[in-house]
Amino acid sequence: GQQLNQSPQSMFIQEGEDVSMNCTSSSIFNTWLWYKQDPGEGPVLLIALYKAGELTSNGRLTAQFGITRKDSFLNISASIPSDVGIYFCAGQRGSWGKLQFGAGTQVVVTP
């Protein structure tokens, strides 16, 4: 069963605001991944994290791999309408293979 707890479940924010979401687990993961899924599409990889404590940015996105290897967060700065979608965290125990997904965070951006 699912072992990743992702929060919040949904967020309604105004354009220009920052967004923060996180995932926690009772188990250690060696890799944390963050994906975004638009309606009718497959998940698109946003950021991959491979080392405990790693902080990585991709444009307005910033993600961190927790020191305990049991958590990760994703921040989106200065949100824009195209940030709307469902964001998923995923943990990977080894350096490759099976992903365990969080339940997703639905982001809605209002003008």
Next chain:
Amino acid sequence: SAVISQKPSRDICQRGTSLTIQCQVDSQVTMMFWYRQQPGQSLTLIATANQGSEATYESGFVIDKFPISRPNLTFSTLTVSNMSPEDSSIYLCSVEDKGAGETQYFGPGTRLLVL
């Protein structure tokens, strides 16, 4: 990253029938996976498609219901057998090139509705 395509992109099927979904990658990859995403839910791994051998299924998924083929390093199929309305989901393939410093990428998905 690899470019992944899936066929069909969507289908409406009658209960009791079977549907085979194809996943094609534009380059050779080590690993291919099949996931299911039920309506409004997250993704759950069905199985790892192994080239030249039987797929490795996750708990709750069996070969008779979800037979998988992987004849080469760029192609895999997933069949949803003897379908029921509960099989209505998005089915996604993903690929990962082990040892190449890459991570897992997803295809666009196949949207299946079973009536």
